[in-house]
Amino acid sequence: MKEYEIFKEISHRQNKKITKQRSIIVKKIFSLHKHFSADELFKMLKKEYSGISRATVYRTLKVLVDMGFVEEREFGRGKKYYEHIIGHDTHSHFVCIRCGKIIEFKSEIIEQEIYKIAGEYGFEVDKISTIVYGVCKECREKGG
């Protein structure tokens, strides 16, 4: 598992310890390919290993965000969602305000435009978050 090796490598460089819990959490996160909240992750782990506290999940997520493995987003539901970055391109999101579905999309044009404007403002871009709220195709067809 290449991603996990990278995680170990960076952990060493940053003096971070690879504990049993952290290792389980990280592997779980790399196995997920959709967005999850801290608590959802905690519940998944609890079912499978039942030896990881909620606090550790929260703390580990923060560490992973700092290390650049995981991205944190807010979709307007009052809590934070995460997704691992490795192997995932920068992308934008459609969020359905009826069913909550999240659809990812990618646009070079948007990215280029943002970098261009940022340049004009002297702003150094770190992370782009484009979220489009609306109604997905399925919900529209169901009527309303």
Add this chain to the structure above:
Amino acid sequence: MKEYEIFKEISHRQNKKITKQRSIIVKKIFSLHKHFSADELFKMLKKEYSGISRATVYRTLKVLVDMGFVEEREFGRGKKYYEHIIGHDTHSHFVCIRCGKIIEFKSEIIEQEIYKIAGEYGFEVDKISTIVYGVCKECREKGG
């Protein structure tokens, strides 16, 4: 004050009462030209009128969002920010991760591109939120 007249008009149509508190809150919001959190608004009002509860501020903000006067955003700080819409175009934001400054910018290209892609997905756009995190010019010049 034209905006306030519109607010009264829509309130009537929607059977909403115009109370002293609501009136003060609305006028305050229309006088603000930057983003604010519910609690920041509450504290501003408390200083000036000291007769409005936190609950009323929260409830009124929700009403105003529903009425379409105010937009709700999350800038990744774990709480919601608001800004009034009337007279404000749709726009995107640069958020400085050092000093917290928020810079607004506008791009037709981004909007057009989003509508185009949404069309391809059959997604009906309601609201677009583009937030670019990074370091502003001033903070970059201060070093780091």
Add this chain to the structure above:
DNA sequence: CTGTATGCAAATCCTTTGCATGCCT
């Protein structure tokens, strides 16, 4: 060993709600 990391529970921050009361219309 030494410094991180963990677990637990308590604490915090932001926001929402139940209920009795107040006040527009």
Add this chain to the structure above:
DNA sequence: AGGCATGCAAAGGATTTGCATACAG
């Protein structure tokens, strides 16, 4: 009068933190 709005305090949800203990390097 009738119903929406308010205030208060309590409840709620998400996240963070203090502290003693455990464990990786």
